[in-house]
Amino acid sequence: EAGVAQSPRYKIIEKRQSVAFWCNPISGHATLYWYQQILGQGPKLLIQFQNNGVVDDSQLPKDRFSAERLKGVDSTLKIQPAKLEDSAVYLCASSLGTASYEQYFGPGTRLTVT
Amino acid sequence: AQKVTQAQTEISVVEKEDVTLDCVYETRDTTYYLFWYKQPPSGELVFLIRRNSFDEQNEISGRYSWNFQKSTSSFNFTITASQVVDSAVYFCALSENTGNQFYFGTGTSLTVIP
Numbered sequence: 001e002a003g004v005a006q007s008p009r010y011k012i013i014e015k016r017q018s019v020a021f022w023c024n025p026i027s028g029h030a031t032l033y034w035y036q037q038i039l040g041q042g043p044k045l046l047i048q049f050q051n052n053g054v055v056d057d058s059q060l061p062k063d064r065f066s067a068e069r070l071k072g073v074d075s076t077l078k079i080q081p082a083k084l085e086d087s088a089v090y091l092c093a094s095s096l097g098t099a100s101y102e103q104y105f106g107p108g109t110r111l112t113v114t
Numbered sequence: 115a116q117k118v119t120q121a122q123t124e125i126s127v128v129e130k131e132d133v134t135l136d137c138v139y140e141t142r143d144t145t146y147y148l149f150w151y152k153q154p155p156s157g158e159l160v161f162l163i164r165r166n167s168f169d170e171q172n173e174i175s176g177r178y179s180w181n182f183q184k185s186t187s188s189f190n191f192t193i194t195a196s197q198v199v200d201s202a203v204y205f206c207a208l209s210e211n212t213g214n215q216f217y218f219g220t221g222t223s224l225t226v227i228p
Binding site: 033041042043044045048056089091093099100101102103104105106107108 | 118147149151156157158159160161164166205207209210211215216217218219220221
């Protein structure tokens with residue numbers, strides 16, 4: 001079974017530029033998560049989708065971050081404009097359901113904002 | 115306040131020693147789930163175990179064991195006879211049934227010295 005796919009793996013941009021990340025979850029997984037992991041810290045949940053609806057986006061900085069999950073499968077996370085403090089690894093995860101289900105993570109996208 | 119506290123930032127042990135990673139959580143929900151994930155140097159988070167709040171039985175899986183104690187809000191993880199391949203950052207996580215929130219601790223970096 002294929003795992004969670006993410007691209008790109010690495011991205012370097014200048015501040016105020018825009019960037020987008022893509023995630024393809026495990027087939028059949030209804031729930032998709034985006035996390036931000038700053039070096040030396042645990043992952044922080046940014047947004048959670050159940051199929052193509054948003055379950056929780058309380059920690060998403062909505063003035064610059066946006067995410068969508070069209071058709072309830074693939075998802076994209078966008079940052080516009082990027083700030084230096086956005087430098088982090090962006091992790092995508094998927095699970096069969098919410099709360100009680102274990103999540104399966106992709107390899108992440110390492111973003112460096114200069 | 116931190117929902118999940120992993121007080122040990124870094125631990126080093128010599129191969130074949132036993133090591134326990136501590137995790138303390140905080141929640142008002144009666145139904146919740148606890149998880150452990152491993153993040154090796156490659157970066158991809160790997161699911162290890164899930165427990166629900168109604169099941170306090172300890173679990174053993176090979177060299178890994180987990181001790182869940184609701185009385186102390188702890189969910190500790192022990193690796194017996196550690197190996198170099200166990201070197202990684204280990205995260206404890208909490209999922210609350212209310213609101214479908216998912217919280218990671220700050221992680222414990224384990225180094226097993228050959």
